Every structure is written in C-alpha cells, then in structure tokens.
Amino acid sequence: MSQLTGAPPRTRLVEIVVPVHNEQRVLDASVRRLHQYLTRTFPYGFRITIADNASTDRTWEIATALARELPGVRAAHLDEKGRGRALRRVWSGSDADVVSYMDVDLSTDLDAFLPLVAPLLSGHSDLAIGTRLALDSNVVRGPKRELISRAYNLLLRGALGARFSDAQCGFKAVRTEVAQALLPAVQDEEWFFDTELLLLAERHGLRIHEVPVDWVDDPDSRVDILKTALDDLRGMWRVAKSGAVRVAVPARRQTTPRERLPRGMARQLPVFAVIGVISTLAYLLLFLLLRAVAPAFAANAVALLVTAVANTAANRRFTFGVTGRANAMRHQLEGGLAFLVGLGLSTGGLAVLHLIAPEPSTAAELAAVVVANGLATLVRFLLLRTWVFHPRRTAGTGTSR
Incomplete structure (x- = not known):
C-alpha cells in the first residue's frame, strides 16, 4: 500500500x-x-x-x-x-x-x-x-x-x-x-x-x-x-x-x-534579439545626431542612456512578460547596471580609438561603439534573466505569460 x-x-x-x-x-x-x-x-x-x-x-x-x-x-x-x-x-x-x-x-x-x-x-x-x-x-x-x-x-x-x-x-x-x-x-x-x-x-x-x-x-x-x-x-x-x-x-x-536551453530561454532569446536590434539602430541614429553637436564621449553617453531605459522597459514587458507598474523603477535602476557596463565598454573603445588615431572618422567611432555594445548586450541579457527579472524575484508581479 x-x-x-x-x-x-x-x-x-x-x-x-x-x-x-x-x-x-x-x-x-x-x-x-x-x-x-x-x-x-x-x-x-x-x-x-x-x-x-x-x-x-x-x-x-x-x-x-x-x-x-x-x-x-x-x-x-x-x-x-x-x-x-x-x-x-x-x-x-x-x-x-x-x-x-x-x-x-x-x-x-x-x-x-x-x-x-x-x-x-x-x-x-x-x-x-x-x-x-x-x-x-x-x-x-x-x-x-x-x-x-x-x-x-x-x-x-x-x-x-x-x-x-x-x-x-x-x-x-x-x-x-x-x-x-x-x-x-x-x-x-x-x-x-x-x-x-x-x-x-x-x-x-x-x-x-x-x-x-x-x-x-x-x-x-x-x-x-x-x-x-x-x-x-x-x-x-x-x-x-x-x-x-x-x-x-x-x-x-x-x-x-x-531543448538544451534552460527553461524559458528558447522563447526569450529571439524576443530579446529583436528588441536588441531595434535598440541598436535607435542608439546609432541618436549617436550620429548628437555627434554633430557634441564630442563623441558625450554623444555616446546620452544615446546609450536613452536607449538603455527604453530597452529595459521593452524587455520587461515583452521578453520577460512582466507587466504593471509594480517595481518598474527598481527594474530600471537594476537594469542601469547594464547601462554602466555598456558605457564603460563603449567609452573604453572610443578612448582606445582616439589614442590610436587622434582624429578618427565617424565611421570608425561607430564601429568601435557597435563592437562594445555587442559585448554589453550579452551582459545585459544575462543580467536581466538571472537577476532583474528572475522568476523568483518577479513572483507576485503582474505577468503576461
């Protein structure tokens, strides 16, 4: 029995x-x-x-x-x-x-x-x-x-x-x-x-x-x-x-x-990738517009900050299915770590470029920040998945799926 x-x-x-x-x-x-x-x-x-x-x-x-x-x-x-x-x-x-x-x-x-x-x-x-x-x-x-x-x-x-x-x-x-x-x-x-x-x-x-x-x-x-x-x-x-x-x-x-991917990642990766492509295009457009009136480092920081806020909000809603206003500000602040990582990498890339070529072309600057932001994107996904929007931390928060 x-x-x-x-x-x-x-x-x-x-x-x-x-x-x-x-x-x-x-x-x-x-x-x-x-x-x-x-x-x-x-x-x-x-x-x-x-x-x-x-x-x-x-x-x-x-x-x-x-x-x-x-x-x-x-x-x-x-x-x-x-x-x-x-x-x-x-x-x-x-x-x-x-x-x-x-x-x-x-x-x-x-x-x-x-x-x-x-x-x-x-x-x-x-x-x-x-x-x-x-x-x-x-x-x-x-x-x-x-x-x-x-x-x-x-x-x-x-x-x-x-x-x-x-x-x-x-x-x-x-x-x-x-x-x-x-x-x-x-x-x-x-x-x-x-x-x-x-x-x-x-x-x-x-x-x-x-x-x-x-x-x-x-x-x-x-x-x-x-x-x-x-x-x-x-x-x-x-x-x-x-x-x-x-x-x-x-x-x-x-x-x-x-099947080898951890639970949920098979759905999250393509959504994150689409949002990442849109964010990158928006970042590059802002960088080019701001670069016409500001130094490369300032243009990079402002463009990255604006798109990082939008990127975190979009991933919150569409990639990780978190809805409602509860903890939205906390999510933005925690997602800000990814912004700091991206800022550090892109600033470092621009600094190295300007050290090698004191007056680099805009195309070279774009290449440097694109490579840096590619690395930052990987860090962003891992950070959002394993910490900011981990299911254990979003339990009780409104979710769409």
Whole structure:
C-alpha cells in the first residue's frame, strides 16, 4: 500500500528522490535547503519526492507537511524498508525526463547536481554518479569508511570487471526511460540496489558519466556498516553467478539545441534579439545626431542612456512578460547596471580609438561603439534573466505569460 501527495509534473523535469527511514531530526531542514537551492539556481523543472520507508517516528508527518507547503515537493510512503525498494517505487512511476536520488543528510555538495544531470538531459549519457574517489573530489570522512569504500570498489573492479569508480555514493541520476527498462532486472531492494543497477547498465553498453564531488561524512549516520558489507558481498556473488541478464534498453535520445536551453530561454532569446536590434539602430541614429553637436564621449553617453531605459522597459514587458507598474523603477535602476557596463565598454573603445588615431572618422567611432555594445548586450541579457527579472524575484508581479 502506498500514498502520494504533492505537486503536478513540469516540463523538462528532473525528479530527485530523498529516501528516508526515521529521519525526523534532519528531514525538514534538509528538504528546505534542497528546495531553496534548486529554486534559486537550477535551470530546469524539478520535483523533490520524499520516499518514506516505513518510518515509525514523525518522518511521514513531516514529509506530508513539506509536500503541502513547498511547490514541487511530494511525499510517497512505503510499508517496507529498503532504499532500493523506495527508488524502484518512485522511479518506476515517474514521468520526469531524468530521475535521481540523494541522501537526506545532503553529504554531497549540491553544486555537483547540475553537472550530474546535465549530460543526461542533453542525451550525452545514460546514467550519472557522484564519485568520492576521483582526484578532484574533496572528501571528509573517517579512515574506516574510507578503507571499506575503496576496498569494495576495488573488489567490484577485480571480480566483476566494473569500470565505474564509486558504486556507493548516495548521489546518482538516470534517464527515466533507461531506469524503467533496467529496474525489472534489478533484484536487490536495499543498499546493493545501486551497484546492481550500474553493473547491469555496463553490461548493456550504457554510458555512465562520473562527477567528482565534495562530500562530508555524516557523523550521525545509522547505516550498519558490517551488515551492509555482508549484503553487498552476497549481492556480488549472486550477480556473478547469474551471468548476463538481457533487457530491452532504449536508444540514447539526442536532444535538439532548443531543448538544451534552460527553461524559458528558447522563447526569450529571439524576443530579446529583436528588441536588441531595434535598440541598436535607435542608439546609432541618436549617436550620429548628437555627434554633430557634441564630442563623441558625450554623444555616446546620452544615446546609450536613452536607449538603455527604453530597452529595459521593452524587455520587461515583452521578453520577460512582466507587466504593471509594480517595481518598474527598481527594474530600471537594476537594469542601469547594464547601462554602466555598456558605457564603460563603449567609452573604453572610443578612448582606445582616439589614442590610436587622434582624429578618427565617424565611421570608425561607430564601429568601435557597435563592437562594445555587442559585448554589453550579452551582459545585459544575462543580467536581466538571472537577476532583474528572475522568476523568483518577479513572483507576485503582474505577468503576461
């Protein structure tokens, strides 16, 4: 018997499963931290699923409360324990593009999450794992766990020919169609689940992407190391005896350039480009008119200021869909940073030109400011998208789409 509560799926979705058993102490803080991080930095749709494995404390109560409060969070309850069982339950029914999981203690630095899933969304790889054993990884843990981990992975490579470096790191992702094809052939329901999935993937020639991670051991971890080690050895023996299990694995799908863009950018870029062309033409016309009566530096500053104000207003309305007067002045002031960047670049370009040729032609001056404003346009788009009109900052403001 299972229960589900939470939010509906979103386009280009990555599902992050957080398996838990009696984690009332850390669950609320960890999920809030993860949700805040993804909302602030993750450029794709996401869903966090808390998979409660037969907890006997307040874990399920906390999970359902989080699902009711936080958008994009849901909770699933299982009557039996087992991390593999929890992942199978959620991944099998997922409609996301990529499914993943991470430990509830968030031992792995979250900055590794986008590098983990990006190759799967682009179609480059089929599975992705965080590795604590790469030279670029930064790991803080005791010598006993370090020794056991290295010995286990060495045994996998020696006995079963595994080529992946870290089977046990609780930070993995899979293309959903690949996961759903492999899951029926994976027998383990607990800690060996990860290793069995990876071994099966390798035997089918699937591409496994590895991401070096920063990882800090949780001193309060309640994993029974001895029992887990014995279960893993039994799992390795079973896999070795069973030989090659064949499943129908879907072909790797190559995404289009449009799909590889972060959410919303495919629509925003062409609108921004049209506004940019109109703004540039208006700027050049103003510059030429003012240049007839003022020095190049003054003409550039005035023309740039006028068109920057108009450009920010047009992008506010048409590129990022923000309407109404609320925060309009704040948006102009913040967009003014792009004006300052453009002013600095164009002034610098004119200064270099006048240093090289004390009396340059108007055509040369135009060429200098056009190049400078081309660079400033890129800065403007990034600034407007990631800060001024970021969805998190415009929430509650009138929008047209």
